[in-house]
Amino acid sequence: MMKNFLIFVIGGILGVVAGAGGMLIVFPYIFPPPQVNETVDNMVAEDVLLETHFREDSVGQDAGHWGRGSVKIYQARDGGIIVELQEDFEVGPGPNFWLYLNGAADVNNEDDFYADSEKVKLTKLKSFSGSQVYNIDSESYQQAKSLTIWCETFGQYIASANL
Numbered sequence: 001m002m003k004n005f006l007i008f009v010i011g012g013i014l015g016v017v018a019g020a021g022g023m024l025i026v027f028p029y030i031f032p033p034p035q036v037n038e039t040v041d042n043m044v045a046e047d048v049l050l051e052t053h054f055r056e057d058s059v060g061q062d063a064g065h066w067g068r069g070s071v072k073i074y075q076a077r078d079g080g081i082i083v084e085l086q087e088d089f090e091v092g093p094g095p096n097f098w099l100y101l102n103g104a105a106d107v108n109n110e111d112d113f114y115a116d117s118e119k120v121k122l123t124k125l126k127s128f129s130g131s132q133v134y135n136i137d138s139e140s141y142q143q144a145k146s147l148t149i150w151c152e153t154f155g156q157y158i159a160s161a162n163l
Contacts, residue, residue: 082136
């Protein structure tokens with residue numbers, strides 16, 4: 001009797017852990033955040049400083065961790081910097097994606113990301129696709145050589161664009 005109860009308890013614990021872990025992985029596929037389709041207003045931005053794109057051939061990308069699309073960097077009228085992910089932007093779904101500025105160029109995988117001691121965590125990604133606008137301070141941008149999308153939950157490289 002005690003053996004059956006112990007098996008039941010262990011099975012229940014394993015079931016809860018497996019279910020929670022499974023939902024963490026499946027949830028972004030079932031309930032992805034909606035596209036925000038933001039654009040930079042001419043009233044807040046002066047000039048396009050840079051046009052670049054997320055590299056699709058990085059060694060750190062695989063079937064579940066990938067990103068692609070164009071990026072525009074604007075000089076804001078208030079002196080800040082505006083990052084606009086363009087309409088063609090897309091990443092594979094996942095939990096807790098963040099944008100980082102890196103002090104190193106050519107960030108291609110987790111090792112490159114961890115090796116960069118000058119990386120700056122910017123903001124959480126708003127959506128897995130579509131145009132999105134983010135404000136960043138000009139000092140962080142001046143030091144940066146790349147923009148990286150990183151999965152905080154699993155410590156996974158998603159995509160990077162040289163600046």
